Amino acid sequence: MTGRLDHIRELGADAILLTPINRAPSYHRYDTTDFRALDPLLGTWDDLAELVRQAHARGLRLVFDVALNHVSRDHPWFRAAAAGGAGARERQYFRFLEDGKYLCWWGYGHMPELQLDHPDLLDELFLGEDSVLAFWLGKGFDGVRLDCANDLTFPLCRRISEAVKARFPDAAVLGEICNYSAPWLDALDGTQSYFFTASLKALWQKSISHGQFQRNMQMAYGGGAYRQFQMLSSHDIPRARTEFATDPAFLRAARRLQFTLPGIPMVYYGEEFGLEGAKDPDNRATVPWETWPARRLEPDARELQELIRLRQASPELRAGRWEPVFTDGVADLVAFFRVLPEDPQRFTLVAWNDASQARPVTLTVPWGWLFSEVELREVFTGRTCQVGAGLITLPLEPRECSVWQINPGNKGSYSFFKSWHLP
Incomplete structure (x- = not known):
């Protein structure tokens, strides 16, 4: 050994x-x-x-x-x-x-x-x-x-x-x-x-x-x-x-x-x-x-x-809070967030589409600091989507467990997260 x-x-x-x-x-x-x-x-x-x-x-x-x-x-x-x-x-x-x-x-x-x-x-x-x-x-x-x-x-x-x-x-x-x-x-x-x-x-x-x-x-x-x-x-x-x-x-x-x-x-x-x-x-x-x-x-x-x-x-x-997303009426789906309340940029969304077909699924994001148009990137495939007014519509592939994280640089020189936003 x-x-x-x-x-x-x-x-x-x-x-x-x-x-x-x-x-x-x-x-x-x-x-x-x-x-x-x-x-x-x-x-x-x-x-x-x-x-x-x-x-x-x-x-x-x-x-x-x-x-x-x-x-x-x-x-x-x-x-x-x-x-x-x-x-x-x-x-x-x-x-x-x-x-x-x-x-x-x-x-x-x-x-x-x-x-x-x-x-x-x-x-x-x-x-x-x-x-x-x-x-x-x-x-x-x-x-x-x-x-x-x-x-x-x-x-x-x-x-x-x-x-x-x-x-x-x-x-x-x-x-x-x-x-x-x-x-x-x-x-x-x-x-x-x-x-x-x-x-x-x-x-x-x-x-x-x-x-x-x-x-x-x-x-x-x-x-x-x-x-x-x-x-x-x-x-x-x-x-x-x-x-x-x-x-x-x-x-x-x-x-x-x-x-x-x-x-x-x-x-x-x-x-x-x-x-x-x-x-x-x-x-x-x-x-x-x-x-x-x-x-x-x-x-x-x-x-x-x-x-x-x-x-x-x-x-x-490793240490973030777990927040489940209960998607009533959506079959074959498991979704949850992992978040660090002390740092809003530390955020992961996991969405498992166990259905045999691709589909868009819209989830609610109940955090006021996650701004509209901030981009999420799927870490394994690189595809992206955007948050809009507290909702995220994810493009999910069949039988896929996707993992999404914030890509805060999608607006170029604009910063979604200012240092004084942090609690």
Whole structure:
């Protein structure tokens, strides 16, 4: 991985999430046998230190992933609990049932769940001075992702965040939330949310309308819950290139939404190469590095780089307010604004025409500072339109997610925006 950092940085990424690197019997390592041991298949402690050093030198932050909810049935705690009977101290770390079975994650017997109300476990995992989380953050990581954080419960996630911040105030505490994730931001710095992904898939399958998709986004972001990670692919769902293989126009629109809606775009490794894969384990295949120099020139990589550059150059896409446009009676349309109230020139309009024909669509612009005849330019095609008395008529192409920004120089020496206009 250290040798691929330049590739990741060239794409425009600024953080890397590593799936678990602790010792475990499985390839995914979410079933650890030792929270503090590095899997030797990945390298040595010196290799890890060099990865941290090289990543930080390139402005890349590193986040480690850990499953605190469960362990491997080969973990010494569980072996002692199973062998020692009711009197074993470790027996209290798990919940054994009368039939000899035990609680395990999603019913998978190889991953027994920990009873996270036991004080010994809380100290060992995150409360103690030398806890598991403190151990890894002390190696130079910039944050932690809590696997299946919704299983840990909301109060425990809050306690974990408080404990981490007490010792590592700049560390990020992120959580995987398979539920509706916005409320969990009260306990976590950020959430890996599947709500955006699930809403897109439901729309593609025509089980919800475009209007309902817009309302879903309103629920997710209307309260300013912008610290959610937006993804199209992950190791738990099919890769987007496979999911939407029969509809490349939908995939292109979905990717543009990923980078223009509020939230933090999360790109799954290999998406820049157009890597395909259905459900686990196909979606977890290795990157074909032997062909990667040629594959970097594929449309997926170019478009991804364009979207990352667009987001980096547009502060309203990173931190601006989200304003939905509800277009009653207009089918197959999603539209919204991203604006910075403190700078009226920082303005992006996204209009997704999912209809199979080109059409003009007129939208209301409810801001008094957006003057008549100011020009908007579509960032990918260069076509233009003008604002007129609080309305914009957009020329939309079929199955296109268009992105429009202000082109204030269309009147030559005239300036629409004076410095004293700014609040």
